[in-house]
Amino acid sequence: MFISFIVGFNAHAQKSVNDFIRISNDHNERRPVVVFLPGSNPNPLLVKEPNGNYFCLPAGNxxxxxxxxxxxxxxxxxxxxxxxxxxTSHLSDQYAYITDPENPYSFNIDFLKDNHLENHA
Known part of the structure; x- marks a missing residue:
């Protein structure tokens, strides 16, 4: 299975660029698209495991x-x-990305300002 990292442009928030991953076993084949919206916490998409593999956090279920x-x-x-x-010291118990490992609620201030539905549409 191949995981690609692609940078996309959000047309509704023209001042920002949104990162996303596309998971597919054949990127050249035309097929339907499933968009998975991972929720509202600042969780990273991929977390490196101790064995060196990456775990796709939002798709864990x-x-x-x-x-x-x-x-x-x-x-x-x-x-x-x-x-x-x-x-992983920058992840809270709920796998949210935090700026200060000593404070589990130290979310990036820009995330708090920009995390609303209009920026995801």
């Missing part, structure tokens, strides 16, 4: 690779949140 056999799966990142995290 379903078999995204099985879905990707028939669909292109798109998962947008939260604003002002890293797409990929290797240092």
């Amino acid at each position: 379903f078999d995204v690779y099985k879905i990707a056999e028939k669909y292109h799966v798109i998962i947008p990142a939260q604003p002002h949140t890293p797409v990929m995290v290797e240092d």
Whole structure:
């Protein structure tokens, strides 16, 4: 299975660029698209595991690779949140990205300002 990292442009918030990942086993094949919206917390899309593999955090509750056999799966990142995290000390108990490992509620201030529905549409 191939995971690609693509930078997309959000037409509704013309001042910003949104990162997202596309999961597919064949990027050249035309097929339907499933857009998975991961929720409202500043969770990164990928977390590096101790064994060196990456875990797709928002897709942890379903078999995204099985879905990707028939669909292109798109998962947008939260604003002002890293797409990929290797240092898990910057993740809270709920896997939210925090700026201060000593404070589990230290969300990026720009994330708090920009995390509303109009920026995701």
